Every structure is written in structure tokens, then in C-alpha cells.
Amino acid sequence: MRHTRFHAVAALAVAAALLVSGCGPRYDVENVRARADEMSARIMEAYYDSDAYGHELDVAGIIAEYRDLADPGLVRFVGSLRDREQDPRRRKQLDFLFYDLVSTAVWHGQARFYDEIANIEATGRVTVGEDEFAYRDLGIELYNETDSATRKRYYLALGEFAVARTNPLRKELIDSTRERLKGFRFSDLDDYEAARRGIDFDAFEDGVVAFLEETNDIYLDLTSEAAREVFGVEVTEVEDYDRGRLFRGAEFDQYFPAGGTVGLLEDVLLGMGIDLGSLPAVRIDDEDRPDKEPRAASYAVVPGEDVRILVKPAGGVGDYESLFHEMGHALHDAYIGVEEYEFQRLGDYGTTEAYAYILEDLLSDERFIEETGLIEDADVLRRFLRKQLLSDLGSARYYAGLMRYERRLHRGELSEEELVAAYGELIGESRLVPLEHPEFGYLADNEDFYGVNYLEAWFLAAQLRAALGERFGETWWAEPAAGEFLKELWEFGAELPPEEVAQRIGYDGLDSAYYINEVRAAYAAYR
Numbered sequence: 001m002r003h004t005r006f007h008a009v010a011a012l013a014v015a016a017a018l019l020v021s022g023c024g025p026r027y028d029v030e031n032v033r034a035r036a037d038e039m040s041a042r043i044m045e046a047y048y049d050s051d052a053y054g055h056e057l058d059v060a061g062i063i064a065e066y067r068d069l070a071d072p073g074l075v076r077f078v079g080s081l082r083d084r085e086q087d088p089r090r091r092k093q094l095d096f097l098f099y100d101l102v103s104t105a106v107w108h109g110q111a112r113f114y115d116e117i118a119n120i121e122a123t124g125r126v127t128v129g130e131d132e133f134a135y136r137d138l139g140i141e142l143y144n145e146t147d148s149a150t151r152k153r154y155y156l157a158l159g160e161f162a163v164a165r166t167n168p169l170r171k172e173l174i175d176s177t178r179e180r181l182k183g184f185r186f187s188d189l190d191d192y193e194a195a196r197r198g199i200d201f202d203a204f205e206d207g208v209v210a211f212l213e214e215t216n217d218i219y220l221d222l223t224s225e226a227a228r229e230v231f232g233v234e235v236t237e238v239e240d241y242d243r244g245r246l247f248r249g250a251e252f253d254q255y256f257p258a259g260g261t262v263g264l265l266e267d268v269l270l271g272m273g274i275d276l277g278s279l280p281a282v283r284i285d286d287e288d289r290p291d292k293e294p295r296a297a298s299y300a301v302v303p304g305e306d307v308r309i310l311v312k313p314a315g316g317v318g319d320y321e322s323l324f325h326e327m328g329h330a331l332h333d334a335y336i337g338v339e340e341y342e343f344q345r346l347g348d349y350g351t352t353e354a355y356a357y358i359l360e361d362l363l364s365d366e367r368f369i370e371e372t373g374l375i376e377d378a379d380v381l382r383r384f385l386r387k388q389l390l391s392d393l394g395s396a397r398y399y400a401g402l403m404r405y406e407r408r409l410h411r412g413e414l415s416e417e418e419l420v421a422a423y424g425e426l427i428g429e430s431r432l433v434p435l436e437h438p439e440f441g442y443l444a445d446n447e448d449f450y451g452v453n454y455l456e457a458w459f460l461a462a463q464l465r466a467a468l469g470e471r472f473g474e475t476w477w478a479e480p481a482a483g484e485f486l487k488e489l490w491e492f493g494a495e496l497p498p499e500e501v502a503q504r505i506g507y508d509g510l511d512s513a514y515y516i517n518e519v520r521a522a523y524a525a526y527r
């Protein structure tokens, strides 16, 4: 049973409500939690049905049934309950709920922007010379096109479509988000996100900048080497539409066949003492169906009871990585031990991303690749691990630059021209190569700080790995005790933000030094 504490909590909520309003409860917080939980479950299941079977997705229709959760009065009510709460754990629970309700209230009014952008992209047509393409198909054409001049034309057409068609809406959306947040006494999304996570974003950005500076030389060397190998030119000569190929590593696909993915993962988890066969909460669907979304994903329909993984293996290390990643999320959701809605579904997603990275990053672990026999040739293995380092570091540096830029974007203090210039400059500092068309991405690449979860996860996963290695040895992933160690953390669900997970396993807090050290060690080892 997951709701044994229901009555006690409900009684407390009613008592607190009486206290605040003075004339009887205006809101029933326990009912709010139940409604929010139900809405999450329905949205999760709707995404699952869409991705698994191609069913039409109508998230807006579901959300419309829960308008009561988007009530600004409810937000203020929960905020004042939180401010009066003395018990630290209950206060944290109400804090999570408060921030979630703020975002529900803000984003409820924004649905039309998201719908419009999605519709424009779904129905948009792009003309390239004599040919006309659906906007969404052209991205795939660009990826598969082998002729560089044609790629350039596709790339420019896609960028110009974004500038002309979706950028104006994206700008309006960002500005209206800021205005709506002001209604809840946040100056902007930067302020809200920092407060929600309980992080000082200035200090966090300092850590991110230090990470960039300390890995500049390594990254320049790795990208330069890849540019010479792949294109025979210096990295500054590689066109923006070709850059993805520096990180691709198609030559290694043969070592990661499509059929081996799920079986390998099951074996690895067994070594950690996790038998998926006796864990009914997690179901993997790896059937090949035409309507199935190719990207692996995990869906916590009911945390602790019904967690589904979809995967459609096509082969290549990226396929293995995304299944391992999603299994990290799924195990975190399946082994959840907390019963509160807030600690099951809300909070700082950096925690769950770190558990996802812990499994995903096994595909960059020398001992793991050796012991599983995926790559046996020592020279191939060395080159593969160097490519893994390049792509991992490239992603971390991209999100570092994006976080720095999003802070400036959401504060609303810069003009359009200044934003374009800031995007070019900050992403340029991450890539170490200037951007030719910053206007293509300065709004379209915004992810509203989701990337902060990944940055936290890069740092926390490295700390977790160091802790696992120290306790259970280099091949910790083959020790059932390591599985037990992780299960104990997973039981907390989202109750512990990354900072507190780090403290729980013996650190002072979240620290980028462990990831920087891993990068340095890998760079030195795989020459």
C-alpha cells in the first residue's frame, strides 16, 4: 500500500488550512496532491501510448481537466502553509508542491504558444531550390545527406524557417513567462529556477565557468584531432552543419549490435544484484513496431508500481547508452520508498539524471567494455574511449554554455541584437569555435534550464562513481553490494536534491572537481 499515511496527512492539511484562512478550509491540500498525482499519471500514460503505439497525443486536453490546480490563490495558500510549517520534512514537501503549482499556474496560460509552435513545425513546408520538404523531414535529410553543399542549403533553410516562423512566438513565450512569474514575486525564470532548486545560480555558474576553463585545452585538442581525422581540416574550418560528425564515431557501430542491447543490460543488472525478472514494477518493451518512437524512454506511470521502458534497438553505442540511461531513471522510480507525491514526482531532476548517467556512463568505462567483451582489440578500445570522452565533454560543455546564456535570456535585460551576440559568444566559448549563425539558435535552443539537471548530474555522477569505486572496487558494477548501495539512495525518490545526495554519500556537497578529474584521467589514459 502506498497511501497508508493518507488520513494523518489529510487531517493535518485540514487543520493547517483552518489556521491560515481563519474561516474554514478554502483548499484541501491532500486533494490537490491526489489530483496532481493523477494528472501526472495520465500525462505519462498518454505519452507512453503515443510513443509506443502512435496514438494521438492530447496533453492539453488532459491538463484542461485540472484547471483547479492552476489557481493563483491555491499557490499563495500552499506558500503560506509552507512558511508556517515547522517540521523540516513537511516544509520541504510543501516547498516542492509550491514550486510545482507556480509552474502549473504560469504554464497553464502559455499552452497556446506551445501548441502553435508545435503546429507550425508539424505542418511547415520548406523550399530548397526546386524541392519542397516537410520541415520535420528536412532535419532527417540534413543528417543523412552526404554532399556538403546540399547539407549547407538544408541547414540554412532550416535556420531561416526558425527565424521567420517560430522565433517570434518563442520570444513572446519567454517574455510572457517572465511577466507571469512576477505575479508570484519571482523576477524571472532565472530567479524562479534557482529558488526552486535551492541553488545560488551565481555560485553554480562560477563552478560551470571553472569547469570550462579547466577543460579548454583538452577539448581543443580532442576536437582538433577529430576534425583532422574526419574532415582533414583544422577544427575552425569545420562548418556548423558538419560539426555533428566530429562526435558520431560510426566506425564503432559494429561493436554494438542492435540485438545485444537488452540482454547485456539484464546481465549487468544481475551482477549488481538486480533481477529484472523479479521486479514486476519495471517492464521493457523492445518489440519492433513501425509506429513506435525510435528513441528509448522511461515512463513512471505509477512510481514503485508501473514503470515502463520503450526501446527500439537499431545498434550503435548511442542506442546502448540511451537504454542504460533510461533504465537508471526506471530503477530510481521502481525502488522508490517514499510515499509522498512531492517526493515521488517533483523536486530537482538533477538527482534522477545522475542515476541515469551512472548506468549510461558504463559505456565509457574501460574495464566495463573489456569485461563485457564488447571491444576486444586494445587499439580500437583506446580510440573508442577517446571518442566517448570527446562526445561526453562536448555535451557537458554545450550545456554549460547554454546555462550561462539562458540566465541572460530569461532576465530580459538584453535587446534582440544583444541576445544574438551573447548566444554566439557564450556557446562559442564552450565550443572554442565561433558560431556562424547564432540567430538560428538563440531562441530555438532554449530549454528553460532543463540542462541544469544534466550539469548537476555530470558532477554528481562523478562523485557517485568515486564513492562506488572506493567502497566496492573498480568493477563496482559487478558487486551486489553496489546495487544495495544504490537501492538505498533510490528509495529516497526525489526527496534528496543533488547537493543532499552528495552529502549523504560523504561529500561536503555537489562538486565539479570529480568530473574534471575524470576528464583529465581519461584524456591522459587514452592517447
Ligand SMILES: [Zn+2]
Pocket (backbone or CB within 6 Å): 325, 329, 353, 356
Ligand atoms: Zn534522463
